[in-house]
Amino acid sequence: MKKAKKTTIQDLADYANVSIGTVDRVIHKRGKVSPTKQKKVEEAIKHLNFNPNLLARTLALGQQFLICSLLPKASNPNSYWNLPKQGVEEGVRDYRDYGFVCNPFEYDLFDESSFIENAEAVIKMNPNGVILAPLFEKESINFIQILEAKNIPYVFIDGMVPDQNNLSYIGPDLKGSGHLAGKLMSTILDSSDDILVLNFVKGLENSHINTIEKGFREFFGSSQETRTGKINTLTIPSVKEEDITRELTKYYIKNSGTKGVFVTNSRAHIIAKYHAMYELSIKVIGFDMLQANILEMKCGNIDYLISQRPISQGSMAIKTLFEFFVHQKSPLKIQHTPLDIIIKENIDYYINFNESREVDQTNT
Template sequence: MKKTTIQDLADYANVSIGTVDRVIHKRGKVSAVKQKKVEEAIKNLNFNPNLLARTLALGQQFNICSLLPRASNPNSYWSLPKRGIEEAIVDYRDFGIACHSIEYNLFDESSFVESADALLAMNPNGVILAPLFEKESLLFIKKLDAKKIPYIFIDAIIPNQNNLSYIGPDLNGSGHVAGKLMSSILNSSDDILILNFVKGLENSHINIIEKGFREFFHSLKETGKGKINTITVPSIEEVDITRELTKYYIKNPGTKGVFVTNSRAHIIAKYHTMHELSIKVVGFDMLQENIREMKNGNIDFLISQRPISQGTMAVKALFEYFVHKKSLVKIQHLPLDIIIKENIDYYIKFQEPVVVDQPNTMKNPD
């Protein structure tokens, strides 16, 4: 018979393995409700705590490195996967899992190369990677493969690689979802702008999202005269954004909707408010600034990609791989939550928590 593991207890009780560990060893604070759930799991699954050391291979250290974009402020998108990783490490550190965070500049390919080289010099047991610069990531992946260092992709995926798993959204599917949402609030004759804030679109996963968006509109049986245009702004500086958007809207006054392909929908929403433009906006993720603009009526739909869960699930997956020697599911797509003004408070309360509100500034958003 299969021996019960601490992970089995955690799954049965619907708590973290860190909580199970605290109950078993009677250390740390655990709520009465969780204490009872764990005790019931131990009883119902006939768990023998004496098997714990053998089951978890205690005493062996597994050093993980994460390579993610640098968050521009504590409330930006890339602070959230990192937060998920840090929270998961707290639960798993008693079982030999440690993590070192290495970051790169999202608008500078050379910084990715430098950070990747620094990571390799640390010779980690495993890597959590957001491969947002595809060409540079491919070179890095070859080096990981050569050193036989396992790695997991989050947020973006490069197909046909030896990654243990990909944990994140279906990129093409998220573009389809955004297209359907946009079509529900516009007429078929309305012009749409796809707005990318990225350095090197052809070298980025964002082009997959844009492709999905366009595919949805091409699939419609009834096609109007509306155009879908794209502009890419390789900057998050206010002066650059204002200049590019102003030039575009002067030439395209019939634009009725904007799809922002990442978490920066609040930037365009603020621009519309400043210039008194009535234009629909669809974007990604429940950042505080996006939440604020949605509540003010300036963003119509947000698609949540669960960035915190991406981080926690990546750590858990490596734990399962290292300690329990489990084979991982190659693709783990996370659900895409559709956020509107009417349900946003529910998601704030019951889904992934958002960080403390930050001052409302337009500079250095993420």
């Protein structure tokens, strides 16, 4: 006779459609849980015939799992890179009762040496697992080789290095996001209009951003054979206002036919402000709902934002490592996050949605 499978805390979470942390709070009667979720968990416990006393024997509660994250440093409080960091912190809070702790390390997005320095610091910690945004490809590969030699599993978020032994990649379909941006751009420009692909990054060949640009160009190559307008690329390895103003001014003097700009990261607000300052009527598409991007969109200076759900990327990375270590569950190699199309008319909905999500998580 086949032995019945024991119900786990993960089974309860899946049935109730809540986080494992929420289930834990209900079982141990600690922390705040909304009445709705309390009821869902209690119904799951009853329906699945779960015995809370088995929890201590089925999970390694006394063991500590040290996770190190290596992500770009946020340039300001409203920077994109605060968002995946926030997601990692939320994930750790969900699983801290099971021994999960995280030591965050950050590198300068315009300085490869800072990546190398912080990668070395991570290795010295000898963590159980690593969450990595591998935006410097060559340096990331060197780091990965050391992790693999030490049998330390690692999860990519936001960007990925192909053909590696990462436990999982969590983030957008990079080429797909570029393809989506191309499709959006084609709806607001004529086929004769010139387009600028603008990168604010150091070392384009050493970054996942070239994959995004490839998707953008492939859309026009496959779907717009009759297109006569040019698609140019400008890479500015700086976010300093004087550097940007100088490079953009030089570019626009030589390329006055530019009617659309695709910014390949979350810094669309930078060029949107430039256009507004010089009264240039140029369409702009970029990524992510940063406060600065939201403001420029509401002012009519950004036409589309593509949200990559960076907070979810961070929390999903922690969840993936938890399930791997505690439940010995191998994750999907690729876990794509949805791409949300944000326009001026629906941006308030997404703002309210994200705010309610944060309140809900605070009360779980």
